Amino acid sequence: AQTVTQSQPEMSVQEAETVTLSCTYDTSESDYYLFWYKQPPSRQMILVIRQEAYKQQNATENRFSVNFQKAAKSFSLKISDSQLGDAAMYFCAYRRGNNDMRFGAGTRLTVKP
Amino acid sequence: DTGVSQNPRHKITKRGQNVTFRCDPISEHNRLYWYRQTLGQGPEFLTYFQNEAQLEKSRLLSDRFSAERPKGSFSTLEIQRTEQGDSAMYLCASSLVIAVLNEQFFGPGTRLTVL
Numbered sequence: 454a455q456t457v458t459q460s461q462p463e464m465s466v467q468e469a470e471t472v473t474l475s476c477t478y479d480t481s482e483s484d485y486y487l488f489w490y491k492q493p494p495s496r497q498m499i500l501v502i503r504q505e506a507y508k509q510q511n512a513t514e515n516r517f518s519v520n521f522q523k524a525a526k527s528f529s530l531k532i533s534d535s536q537l538g539d540a541a542m543y544f545c546a547y548r549r550g551n552n553d554m555r556f557g558a559g560t561r562l563t564v565k566p
Numbered sequence: 567d568t569g570v571s572q573n574p575r576h577k578i579t580k581r582g583q584n585v586t587f588r589c590d591p592i593s594e595h596n597r598l599y600w601y602r603q604t605l606g607q608g609p610e611f612l613t614y615f616q617n618e619a620q621l622e623k624s625r626l627l628s629d630r631f632s633a634e635r636p637k638g639s640f641s642t643l644e645i646q647r648t649e650q651g652d653s654a655m656y657l658c659a660s661s662l663v664i665a666v667l668n669e670q671f672f673g674p675g676t677r678l679t680v681l
Contacts, residue, residue, distance in 0.1 A: 457608075459608075497569075497675065498609075498657070498672040499672070500669055544608045551663050551668060553611040553614055553622065554609075554611065556608030558606070559608050
């Protein structure tokens with residue numbers, strides 16, 4: 454079974470600084486997808502960034518980038534130039550093919566002004 | 567189209583009552599997923615549909631839970647004889663499966679409280 458582990462229940466960052474959220478996963482598959490979702494308080498989840506396992510290049514979306522280490526089964530999210538609006542729960546998720554997603558327990562990010 | 571919608575947003579019920587939630591996916595999306603999220607946890611997969619066919623059900627989905635997507639558009643999730651352990655946020659997501667990489671778009675969820 455695929456499992457996703459987020460070892461940081463809470464993280465804090467100063468506005469304009471950089472923070473890295475950790476995620477590890479367990480799978481025997483070679484082809485899969487990894488995602489980071491953001492869930493602001495009382496608002497719906499939105500996709501932040503995704504990574505196809507067959508791609509060696511790390512995905513980047515503006516201030517968000519990932520460090521994908523396939524052999525280590527690690528998928529961390531780096532948020533640069535943190536903004537107050539980045540405060541939210543962040544979930545790492547794994548998906549094999551077109552199947553359902555498996556989520557980690559989440560990391561609550563606080564941004565201090 | 568403004569995205570995935572779910573109704574009601576909040577539901578309070580007494581133990582033993584039946585409840586039904588509705589999800590309206592993004593138009594033309596052929597996949598629809600239900601997830602359950604308890605406090606402090608990530609969403610857990612319950613079931614998904616492709617068009618009107620229910621293709622997979624999690625073992626989390628006890629026989630008190632039933633989901634339908636009768637015309638391949640909206641979906642309902644019913645919980646019979648609710649228990650306090652059913653209290654959670656129920657999330658719906660939809661996607662368009664035209665390629666392997668398809669993004670799931672989430673609705674705002676229905677928060678269920680069982681007293």
